[in-house]
Amino acid sequence: MIQVYFSSEEHRRAYARVLELQAGLLSTQAKDEELVNVRVLGFLLLEFIERRGILGDGPADCLSEKIVEVECLEDVSKLGGLYREKLVRTFLKTDKRKHTPPSSHSSRQDEFDTIEQSIVEMMKGSDKDYRTARKRALARDGFRCAVSGSYDRISCVSNSELLSRARLGQGRADLKCCCILKEGMMRGVDTIVDEVSHDAAGRATSVLELLGLGDLEDQDGLSRMDGVYDLSNILILRDDLHGLFDRLGLWFEATTEDNTYRVCIPEPSDIPPYAYNDLVHFEDHSGRGLSLPSRWLLTLHAVCARVAHMSGAVGFLEELDCEVEDTFVLAGDGSSARLLDHALNPYSIVPSEPVA
Numbered sequence: 001m002i003q004v005y006f007s008s009e010e011h012r013r014a015y016a017r018v019l020e021l022q023a024g025l026l027s028t029q030a031k032d033e034e035l036v037n038v039r040v041l042g043f044l045l046l047e048f049i050e051r052r053g054i055l056g057d058g059p060a061d062c063l064s065e066k067i068v069e070v071e072c073l074e075d076v077s078k079l080g081g082l083y084r085e086k087l088v089r090t091f092l093k094t095d096k097r098k099h100t101p102p103s104s105h106s107s108r109q110d111e112f113d114t115i116e117q118s119i120v121e122m123m124k125g126s127d128k129d130y131r132t133a134r135k136r137a138l139a140r141d142g143f144r145c146a147v148s149g150s151y152d153r154i155s156c157v158s159n160s161e162l163l164s165r166a167r168l169g170q171g172r173a174d175l176k177c178c179c180i181l182k183e184g185m186m187r188g189v190d191t192i193v194d195e196v197s198h199d200a201a202g203r204a205t206s207v208l209e210l211l212g213l214g215d216l217e218d219q220d221g222l223s224r225m226d227g228v229y230d231l232s233n234i235l236i237l238r239d240d241l242h243g244l245f246d247r248l249g250l251w252f253e254a255t256t257e258d259n260t261y262r263v264c265i266p267e268p269s270d271i272p273p274y275a276y277n278d279l280v281h282f283e284d285h286s287g288r289g290l291s292l293p294s295r296w297l298l299t300l301h302a303v304c305a306r307v308a309h310m311s312g313a314v315g316f317l318e319e320l321d322c323e324v325e326d327t328f329v330l331a332g333d334g335s336s337a338r339l340l341d342h343a344l345n346p347y348s349i350v351p352s353e354p355v356a
Contacts (some may be wrong), residue, residue, distance in 0.1 A: 007060070011091055016066035018042035021076055032312075034073070037080025039311035041067060044083060047303040054254060054299045062212025084313055087210050088304045093182055093246035130354055133229035134177035134236075140292070141236045142285035145175055148238050148276045149248075171273070177240040178235040179228055180297045211300075215311055222230075231291040244270055248305040252280070252298045259283065264302070266309055 006012040018041050025035050041063070048060035062082075070076050101356035143155045144163055150173035166172045237245060244250035249270050252261035259282045265271050281290045307313070 005049075007052065007057075010064045010068060011045065011049055011060060015042060015045055015066040017067055018045065018076075021073055024073065033054065034077045036312050037084060039080075040084045040307055040313055041076070041080045043304070043310045045281070047307055051303060055089070057198040058212035083210060084311075085259045088308050088313055091180075091184060091301050091304045092248050092308065095340065126191055128161075129229060130177055133234060134229065135285075136290060137177055137231055137236050138175070139286040139288070140231065140284050140290040141282070144170075145236055145238045145241065146280040146282060147171065147241055148173065148274060150175070150238055152236075172238045175236050176227075176239050178237045178242045178245055180233050180235065180301050181228070182246075191344070200338065214251070229247045232294040233297060235293055237256060240272065242256070248308045251302040251305040253302055254295055254299050255279075257281070259295070261298065264305075 006015070009355065018038060020218050022035070022038050022042065025038060045063050045067070046059060048055060048063060052060060067076070068078055070079055117142055138152055138155060141150045143159075144150065149170035151162055151169070151171070153172040154174075154177040155271065156163040156172050163172075235245070241250060249267060251264050253264055254261055261282075263276070263280060275326050284290045286293060
């Protein structure tokens with residue numbers, strides 16, 4: 001049995017209400033979606049309470065208040081669906097398109113003898129796009145994946161010192177620039193310059209409101225960020241680990257030591273076939289004072305990943321994604337409405353009503 005230490009009576013009341021509703025659903029032939037939604041609320045509340053030291057009191061207090069206020073099971077399910085779609089699903093990337101690093105054979109590259117020479121080259125330009133942000137993140141992380149220890153394949157091609165280290169260590173691999181918060185939410189952090197970005201800002205605000213955070217300026221984890229490619233929102237991971245992170249199959253649990261995290265991979269079949277670090281420490285290897293991955297953002301990602309697995313939301317969402325991918329024409333009798341609703345929800349400010 002899980003031992004729960006509630007920080008307030010309202011938290012206790014909210015969780016008791018979730019348990020009561022879940023028991024009622026289990027005793028009836030409730031829809032899977034309703035059960036998942038209620039479980040999302042319960043597990044989110046527990047996670048928010050446990051991680052108040054990092055996330056603050058706002059998320060747990062806000063969620064408790066919302067749970068206590070709703071009057072019927074249908075409204076509770078809608079509330080759970082809102083958190084599932086606008087918080088948990090924000091971190092679950094299902095877009096099949098990938099950023100592909102430039103091929104090492106596509107054009108001539110400068111060659112360097114030392115790592116410092118490569119760092120100087122990587123620091124050129126801004127970090128406003130994928131390519132330049134990836135370069136700076138590589139320099140910050142020592143041209144390695146923090147989890148596997150693998151060196152960046154492309155960087156090793158042009159740097160003899162990196163290649164020598166790769167041969168003596170964990171070898172080379174294709175490393176990717178991995179965003180903690182995905183672009184769908186982070187557009188709202190950028191300056192609002194047109195109607196499109198204004199809508200995106202609305203989506204970001206809706207997520208922040210779910211966390212009880214209010215304005216971006218009030219939250220230290222987001223207020224200093226400069227868009228999706230801010231280095232505090234970026235990790236460098238092997239291609240396969242990047243995919244796991246985006247599918248919530250890998251997350252980082254903060255430890256008591258600054259910038260040190262435990263690597264969590266819940267599915268045994270997802271565990272890499274190579275040696276990897278189950279405890280990682282992020283540090284700036286460039287000596288340029290570059291921002292490290294945000295503890296607040298990594299914790300929020302970890303919360304959503306844990307909740308997605310414990311509540312069954314991952315399987316539920318992946319099943320719908322597969323159905324959407326296999327559906328080329330909407331049914332004329334309206335039976336595809338649920339799939340259309342699922343496909344459009346990430347682009348809406350407020351999720352639509354559940355479809356029967």
